[in-house]
Amino acid sequence: MALCMRKSPKLINHLKYRMGLFDMITPSSWNSTSSHHQEFPVTAPIAHTLGNPDADLSVKATLFSACRFKSTKPEKQLNSLNDADDNKVLDFPGGKVRFSPKMTFISESPEERTQCYRVLDDNGQLILGSNLVQVGKELAVKMYTDMITLQTMDTLFYEAQRQGRISFYLTTIGEEAINIATAAALTADDHVFPQYREPGVLLWRGFTLQEFANQCFVNKADHGKGRQMPIHYGSNKHNYFTVSSTIATQLPHAVGAAYALKMDRKDACAVTYFGDGGSSEGDFHAALNFAAVLEAPVIFICRNNGWAISTPTSDQFRSDGVVVRGSAYGVRSIRVDGNDALAIYGAVHAAHKMAITEHRPILIEALTYRVGHHSTSDDSTKYRSVDEIEWWKLAQDPVTRFRKWIESKDWWSSEAESEFRSSVRQQLLHAIQVAEKAEKPPVADIFTDVYDAPPSNLHEQEKLLRETIRRHPRDYPSDVPA
Amino acid sequence: MLGIIRQKVGAGGASLLRTRSAVSALRSYSSAGKEMTVRDALNSALDEEMSADPKVFLMGEEVGEYQGAYKISKGLLEKYGPERVLDTPITEAGFTGIGVGAAYHGLRPVVEFMTFNFSMQAIDHIINSAAKSNYMSAGQISVPIVFRGPNGAAAGVGAQHSHCYASWYASCPGLKVLTPYSSEDARGLLKAAIRDPDPVVFLENELLYGESFPVSAEVLDSSFCLPIGKAKIEREGKDVTITAFSKMVGYALKAAEILAKEGISAEVINLRTIRPLDRSTINASVRKTNRLITVEEGFPQHGVGAEICTSVVEESFGYLDAPVERITGADVPMPYAANLERLAVPQVEDIVRAAKRACYRSVPMAAAA
Numbered sequence: 001m002a003l004c005m006r007k008s009p010k011l012i013n014h015l016k017y018r019m020g021l022f023d024m025i026t027p028s029s030w031n032s033t034s035s036h037h038q039e040f041p042v043t044a045p046i047a048h049t050l051g052n053p054d055a056d057l058s059v060k061a062t063l064f065s066a067c068r069f070k071s072t073k074p075e076k077q078l079n080s081l082n083d084a085d086d087n088k089v090l091d092f093p094g095g096k097v098r099f100s101p102k103m104t105f106i107s108e109s110p111e112e113r114t115q116c117y118r119v120l121d122d123n124g125q126l127i128l129g130s131n132l133v134q135v136g137k138e139l140a141v142k143m144y145t146d147m148i149t150l151q152t153m154d155t156l157f158y159e160a161q162r163q164g165r166i167s168f169y170l171t172t173i174g175e176e177a178i179n180i181a182t183a184a185a186l187t188a189d190d191h192v193f194p195q196y197r198e199p200g201v202l203l204w205r206g207f208t209l210q211e212f213a214n215q216c217f218v219n220k221a222d223h224g225k226g227r228q229m230p231i232h233y234g235s236n237k238h239n240y241f242t243v244s245s246t247i248a249t250q251l252p253h254a255v256g257a258a259y260a261l262k263m264d265r266k267d268a269c270a271v272t273y274f275g276d277g278g279s280s281e282g283d284f285h286a287a288l289n290f291a292a293v294l295e296a297p298v299i300f301i302c303r304n305n306g307w308a309i310s311t312p313t314s315d316q317f318r319s320d321g322v323v324v325r326g327s328a329y330g331v332r333s334i335r336v337d338g339n340d341a342l343a344i345y346g347a348v349h350a351a352h353k354m355a356i357t358e359h360r361p362i363l364i365e366a367l368t369y370r371v372g373h374h375s376t377s378d379d380s381t382k383y384r385s386v387d388e389i390e391w392w393k394l395a396q397d398p399v400t401r402f403r404k405w406i407e408s409k410d411w412w413s414s415e416a417e418s419e420f421r422s423s424v425r426q427q428l429l430h431a432i433q434v435a436e437k438a439e440k441p442p443v444a445d446i447f448t449d450v451y452d453a454p455p456s457n458l459h460e461q462e463k464l465l466r467e468t469i470r471r472h473p474r475d476y477p478s479d480v481p482a
Numbered sequence: 483m484l485g486i487i488r489q490k491v492g493a494g495g496a497s498l499l500r501t502r503s504a505v506s507a508l509r510s511y512s513s514a515g516k517e518m519t520v521r522d523a524l525n526s527a528l529d530e531e532m533s534a535d536p537k538v539f540l541m542g543e544e545v546g547e548y549q550g551a552y553k554i555s556k557g558l559l560e561k562y563g564p565e566r567v568l569d570t571p572i573t574e575a576g577f578t579g580i581g582v583g584a585a586y587h588g589l590r591p592v593v594e595f596m597t598f599n600f601s602m603q604a605i606d607h608i609i610n611s612a613a614k615s616n617y618m619s620a621g622q623i624s625v626p627i628v629f630r631g632p633n634g635a636a637a638g639v640g641a642q643h644s645h646c647y648a649s650w651y652a653s654c655p656g657l658k659v660l661t662p663y664s665s666e667d668a669r670g671l672l673k674a675a676i677r678d679p680d681p682v683v684f685l686e687n688e689l690l691y692g693e694s695f696p697v698s699a700e701v702l703d704s705s706f707c708l709p710i711g712k713a714k715i716e717r718e719g720k721d722v723t724i725t726a727f728s729k730m731v732g733y734a735l736k737a738a739e740i741l742a743k744e745g746i747s748a749e750v751i752n753l754r755t756i757r758p759l760d761r762s763t764i765n766a767s768v769r770k771t772n773r774l775i776t777v778e779e780g781f782p783q784h785g786v787g788a789e790i791c792t793s794v795v796e797e798s799f800g801y802l803d804a805p806v807e808r809i810t811g812a813d814v815p816m817p818y819a820a821n822l823e824r825l826a827v828p829q830v831e832d833i834v835r836a837a838k839r840a841c842y843r844s845v846p847m848a849a850a851a
Contacts, residue, residue: 191587224620227617241586249579249606254583256589257586282576286577449620452616452624457758
């Protein structure tokens with residue numbers, strides 16, 4: 001302490017303030033300060049103050065020093081000393097930090113939750129004073145028609161599962177705006193790392209209805225060669241990474257890919273989707289932390305739809321949703337109305353620019369509601385009220401809200417609506433029929449792609465399998481092409 | 483540091499040269515009898531592959547500024563910069579996932595685990611993201627990633643730092659698993675791993691890092707590469723086959739020396755690759771010697787030896803003159819006390835005794851009980 005005093009006159013001033021002896025001690029007499037220090041009984045009054053849990057310690061300390069020493073300092077003067085006095089800042093590893101004598105805990109929950117960006121009201125009317133990214137007619141109509149297509153696809157495939165024609169399906173009912181509007185704001189070069197409730201992004205990019213059907217019905221034309229369950233779509237051509245069942249593993253993948261894009265100096269970013277449940281995984285923490293440290297151009301889009309299968313968000317986390325976690329990692333974040341397609345479009349559009357030009361990650365939390373069941377393996381009426389589901393389905397439907405907006409611009413009509421809906425329904429039914437009748441994947445597809453080039457043991461296994469099928473054809477299904 | 487250098491200078495000029503990077507040191511050696519430590523072999527392989535392909539980058543804890551927890555990546559940060567040698571936060575799950583993501587996009591990451599014990603925190607990404615992606619995506623997503631680091635027992639590091647993961651990773655289709663022994667193995671196999679389009683688990687050994695092995699001019703060439711899936715016959719013999727990998731190869735060779743003095747000619751196979759296992763070399767050898775001992779440091783159940791034994795029973799049963807014996811680590815988490823640790827891992831004497839049992843030179847263990 002003595003050495004420090006010699007080096008820094010500012011520190012001397014600080015000590016003088018603490019002892020309330022500002023006017024009384026001059027730098028030349030600092031040696032006497034230490035002896036002064038010993039004269040005053042320090043321990044007893046402090047103990048008294050600490051013993052009282054209700055004590056406002058800073059006030060007590062002020063009064064205490066005022067009482068201890070002869071001079072008295074009004075509080076106003078002390079504050080100004082604080083501000084002017086930059087002894088109160090220390091350059092710790094990690095940067096400068098300002099000290100405070102007030103013991104304050106950061107509250108576990110804010111007084112007001114982070115606000116939610118929306119530009120269309122419940123009736124699809126533009127809210128006055130909204131800052132909005134303009135969407136032209138062509139784009140808006142494509143957005144709307146893709147939302148209808150997604151809705152219709154979900155309905156028909158869900159029914160197909162219920163009829164036993166496919167084994168599994170999961171819908172995006174209630175989240176059509178997130179699916180389509182985010183895709184609309186991205187470019188074809190942006191790499192998408194989906195969870196599993198984002199087929200709309202693939203739809204937007206040009207994956208055909210037939211291709212969707214082929215994957216669900218697992219036929220020879222399936223791009224996935226029959227390797228995965230339904231809804232595990234993937235397409236290299238569309239920069240949409242194959243859906244993987246494990247939750248949140250795609251988050252660090254997206255950061256790695258974003259880093260690669262940055263190294264290649266591409267004018268593109270990585271985009272990854274996850275739900276409120278996925279944000280609890282360790283991978284979420286690692287991905288956001290890394291993205292900030294690596295300065296990776298990645299957009300994290302959280303579909304906070306209130307439910308992780310049967311777990312409501314109140315059992316998932318106690319933070320103010322997912323958006324507040326961004327700042328904990330040094331990631332710029334925004335909360336958006338997930339049922340407002342225009343707001344989502346605007347937020348993603350802005351995020352895209354920031355991510356690429358500033359080399360930074362962005363976190364977007366889209367608040368919405370999972371109207372459908374988690375999947376065909378779930379009956380959500382078992383853990384939530386039917387009234388709740390119905391309310392969200394009718395009052396907050398993103399598709400209806402957007403329809404009202406484009407109709408108010410005279411870009412759409414009810415004739416167009418019924419025409420389009422019946423047309424897309426026909427196309428989907430046709431695609432399903434074709435997919436169902438098509439041949440199943442060949443036996444050779446069991447053994448390829450395990451490695452880049454099949455090793456000898458797999459060649460042998462394939463030979464053995466074909467031999468066995470040839471010898472015992474009755475033990476094998478007739479629709480297995482050899 | 484200076485004190486050490488002064489001592490080395492006193493010992494002779496050649497020792498001083500070793501303190502520099504492997505490549506420059508070797509250039510100043512005279513022609514015959516070059517030696518290289520496994521550490522330098524790995525370092526030079528990484529250096530050469532990073533130099534040849536700008537997509538190769540190294541990532542892990544302490545690989546940059548610290549020069550590598552075991553100094554394997556010494557000098558690389560200085561040479562290639564922080565964009566290609568990344569010091570990561572402490573999250574194996576995180577950086578493994580990020581490495582896989584980078585590989586999905588077309589980069590060629592080399593992910594270092596401080597030890598493979600810590601890879602347990604990332605095993606989901608290794609198995610579910612790396613190993614299976616090419617298959618699940620029907621060939622659309624390839625993952626040219628290398629996971630490397632020390633594996634198995636070191637000395638006095640206890641249960642959570644001594645586990646051998648060879649059989650864990652080797653059971654998973656989609657992965658390739660390599661286990662180098664000598665410096666030649668280290669160089670050739672690491673280069674092959676980095677160039678391979680599939681995910682490779684590269685299991686090194688901490689105690690081998692400091693060991694020196696002779697290397698030929700061919701091995702030192704920057705295009706040198708060893709084939710994955712091919713075992714090496716380190717020592718030819720005719721009476722009994724001993725398979726081993728990593729550090730146990732050294733033990734097996736010592737055992738073979740001792741056995742030779744007693745008239746037993748042992749053939750030692752350095753597996754080099756655990757997946758895909760070189761079943762043809764192993765079986766060809768057993769068909770010649772008719773007896774087999776497998777040696778590994780890891781736990782016995784579902785271990786590498788179990789797989790080798792099954793392969794031989796499936797393909798060469800008629801050729802066996804004695805039951806196959808596996809020498810493995812004890813079926814307990816590794817104890818720390820030095821005397822207990824010694825008892826928990828295979829020793830040269832264990833291999834010698836097993837070979838003798840296979841050759842009916844001593845009473846079988848079951849009969850003696």
